[in-house]
Amino acid sequence: MTSLTSFFIPVADQVKQPQHLLLSRLFWLRWAMVAGELVVLAGAHAWLHIALPLTALLGLIGVQALINGATWLRLRWVRPAEQPELFLQLLLDVTVLTALLYFSGGSTNPFVSFYLPALAAGAATLAWPYALLLALCALGAYSGLVYFYQPLHIHDHGQAMAYHLAGMWINFSISALLITWFVSRIAAAVRLRDGQLAQARERQLQSHRIVALGTQAAGAAHALNTPLSTMAVIAGELRREMADNPSLAPYDEELRIVEEQIAVCKAALENMRLDADAQIRNEDSAAITPWLTTLLEGWRLRHPAVLLVAEVHQPGWMASQLQDLSQILLTLLDNAAHAVRGLGHQGEIRIRLTPAESSEATSARMGKKMAVIEVSDNGQGIAPELLQRLGHGPVASSSGGSGIGLMLAFASATHLGGKLKLRSATGQGTVAQLRFPLC
Incomplete structure (x- = not known):
């Protein structure tokens, strides 16, 4: 039971897992693209009155939503998202977008540049072989859409160019916002990780220094123990000599100070030993x-x-x-x-x-x-x-x-x-x- 439940984490903690940061960014980027596609589809159908195969287009957007639902479930899985998995996620986005463009004018569709956010995400998250392969797949899909697509049927041919230019402007705005958001979040995560690594290195260096000082302190304590014992014996002999020789009475105060300082040093060494014992026993x-x-x-x-x-x-x-x-x-x-x-x-x-x-x-x-x-x-x-x-x-x-x-x-x-x-x-x-x- 423990081994099974350890694969899953609470939903509230899913975006806190470092291994899922890239996947979670892709999750939210895909929702943004789905929202943009729905807005564009609604505007083209209701406002511009462009005849579109709504059933096929809505079905493909539904497939995108299902993919994102699967990604949401994947975020609950503790195992890190590897490069092949991220590549597959982005390749699915490119594939669905290609199908959407096929039913809506192919390369003549002003929203064909929706490939760019997926490619930007791939460049920011994938190793260069995977990023290059994703770019080649997108380039191949774009090239195929030049020859294979279902043309758009615009009733007002006089406004076709105006519609195309307006669509290009909307496409540029949405793509620019999505790319800026995604890359800035990735860059912020990288900066945060670099800062954490720098702090960890600093703490490790400081720990090495502390260990070195502790080793020196232990060696000094061991080296001081014998001289202090010798000084204590000599002070005791001087105290007995002073009791037998009244002429040494003026030095009684100085000898008392020496004895006190020896006692303080020996007490400090004893406290060091007791502290070490207490830490070992955790008491x-x-x-x-x-x-x-x-x-x-x-x-x-x-x-x-x-x-x-x-x-x-x-x-x-x-x-x-x-x-x-x-x-x-x-x-x-x-x-x-x-x-x-x-x-x-x-x-x-x-x-x-x-x-x-x-x-x-x-x-x-x-x-x-x-x-x-x-x-x-x-x-x-x-x-x-x-x-x-x-x-x-x-x-x-x-x-x-x-x-x-x-x-x-x-x-x-x-x-x-x-x-x-x-x-x-x-x-x-x-x-x-x-x-x-x-x-």
């Missing part, structure tokens, strides 16, 4: 407010001199991939702390957790509810030329940073299904907005 989904409160408390211990104002109370909100969120927020908070470092007690950092705006929430992937974490500072801001480059690659700044942390933060936000934005004005501070999905 990083939790309520946002308690998790964010704990994260901020730990950050305050590292930056006790920085004033941090937090508004993160949103009970009931849940999020996953909290390890990635932690890395993004710690990067943003560290950058904000660096920005207000020279302001003393006037420096301030604010962090807020709010729901995303309705326009952002509705554009979220998979229909998930979105939230926003905003980190702002009242520092000196970021220069416009530097702001444009941050997050897209390593940069060298006057503060000594390299921009790698922000590059990783931008990539992690995209991986989460969210987005990171920076907004800054020189002398007015910086605002970072992280939009991410909730569970």
Whole structure:
């Protein structure tokens, strides 16, 4: 049962399937041609009073409608439309049009140029061998209509040339509109596909960079573990030596700072290991407010001199991939702390957790509810030329940073299904907005 139903998709989704875009364009082009043929037939019969074999002509237009009905059913089939199938569809259009022209004057019919929309569709959708074969078939049909056709019977022979010129004008207008519409839609689809491919290549290149940085980070963590252990042993021996030698008491504060920094480095390496374990077990989904409160408390211990104002109370909100969120927020908070470092007690950092705006929430992937974490500072801001480059690659700044942390933060936000934005004005501070999905 599953294998049978997998061949069909809902009607509402049929034109969304990439493999059916060309077929759907042909589907609507054929309906436009059917509508034009009916209008021309009605005008020739009712207004110009031209004697036409209405039964045969209407029957052929009905055949076109049946072909389009079959195409509509084909659009519900998931299997991609291949080149031979598209060629066959267009060849059927050429064949039916040839039969219509045979019963209505052949090559003398001013609407003989209705071959052009089908040929334009073939040139835009088919590989050149199929497009050339379709053009040869149309040329052969046109040539045959020069000799084999049923002539039109026009009662007012004095107006025959005027009718012919008017028909040529209508034919040119309809053909031009159909060709313009079809080719422009195909060109738009090609541009969209090229844009999507460019974005995919950019994401792949960024992923390669992130993997390379992750590999380097893992190697650095492994290389730092032994030196840190050695430094911890030496610091312990110095602490015992200081207890036995009172003359070393003035260095107690410096030794305490060294011990704290060693502890911070070892804690960071341990957190890296725990983060990797949590991602493997996929156990990083939790309520946002308690998790964010704990994260901020730990950050305050590292930056006790920085004033941090937090508004993160949103009970009931849940999020996953909290390890990635932690890395993004710690990067943003560290950058904000660096920005207000020279302001003393006037420096301030604010962090807020709010729901995303309705326009952002509705554009979220998979229909998930979105939230926003905003980190702002009242520092000196970021220069416009530097702001444009941050997050897209390593940069060298006057503060000594390299921009790698922000590059990783931008990539992690995209991986989460969210987005990171920076907004800054020189002398007015910086605002970072992280939009991410909730569970």
